[in-house]
Amino acid sequence: MILLQAIPALQDNYIWCLYDPSVRRAWCVDPGDAEPVIQFLNQQQLDLMGVLITHHHPDHTGGLPTLMKHWPHLIVIGPTHSPTTVKINTPVVHEQLINLKGLSLDFKVLAIPGHTLDHICFFNDTYLFCGDTLFSAGCGRLFEGTADQMYASLQRLAALPQHLQVCCAHEYTEANVAFALSIDPHNVRLQRYQVAVQRQRRQQQCTLPSTLELEQQINPFLRCDDPNLQQTIAHQTQQTITSARMAFSLLRKMKDHA
Ligand SMILES: [Zn+2]
Structure with a gap:
């Protein structure tokens, strides 16, 4: 069963986390800060498979460098036209279908x-x-x-x-x-x-x-x-x-x- 958790971060951000406790795998959305994500994943004993990025702002991407250090094979799915300072390794475009590896979930992208x-x-x-x-x-x-x-x-x-x-x-x-x-x-x-x-x-x-x-x-x-x-x-x-x-x-x- 897939569960959803809103992880509060920074001033008033939420980092959404989709996870499957039975296989102990998770994906998160817009990690502006790595610390609360790591804390939640440790608490729930989850392995982070990948990250979805909606746009380049730092309060949505600031946690990426630390998360990528902890999980060197992290899949980072995000916009094709973001600044290169945002380390997106799987750029996507309008109407593209994606699969969240490890959770067997399909999502569609819209611009x-x-x-x-x-x-x-x-x-x-x-x-x-x-x-x-x-x-x-x-x-x-x-x-x-x-x-x-x-x-x-x-x-x-x-x-x-x-x-x-x-x-x-x-x-x-x-x-x-x-x-x-x-x-x-x-x-x-x-x-x-x-x-x-x-x-x-x-x-x-x-x-x-x-x-x-x-x-x-x-x-x-x-x-x-x-x-x-x-x-x-x-x-x-x-x-x-x-x-x-x-x-x-x-x-x-x-x-x-x-
Ligand atoms: Zn923004």
Whole structure:
């Protein structure tokens, strides 16, 4: 049986770990720091087979050199167009199928540029590892790509099977929900979600994974085609909104300055 663990790292990152206790093998996603990964693997007596990298940022790759020293045969699957300083030994491209050796799991790669230009995600019929592109009730900042690229990438994720468990790389949910409610105050599911998230955070619990089904209901960045949302965004920015894409671009700027 495959299990999933969110390993907290750095300030508010999660390093997701997929593992099979019966064969004692594991893969992890975006190891920004090696120490908490090694600690978890030792605790569970697991051997690290490989790593998935969604994009080049240091809080997603900083643990690689140490992990590769501990496991010299480590498979590091990541974007083809990342800077060469990130030691990816198995570069992948859009729509490529990959197999997580030792766990007998297949994943598919999608290109989702916006937060960075090299950003990719990995999904199978259970999990979506979306790095810093989609957060619960939010989305990633635009460091390298354009708002149009990010909008298209989020649409690409939103079209995946709705039951997928959305494994985001940061615990940003509580602040994202507060911002979402300022745009979408009458959304009953969002109001209920805030109560649940606040309770989880008071107990220092992880609010993830989410699901795409939930995100479609509560995440304003996936709801830019909603006329009520567009009206609020138009009102708050004093702009005339002519498309969902334009609403997204304005909403992203509002969040940047929130
Ligand atoms: Zn990032």
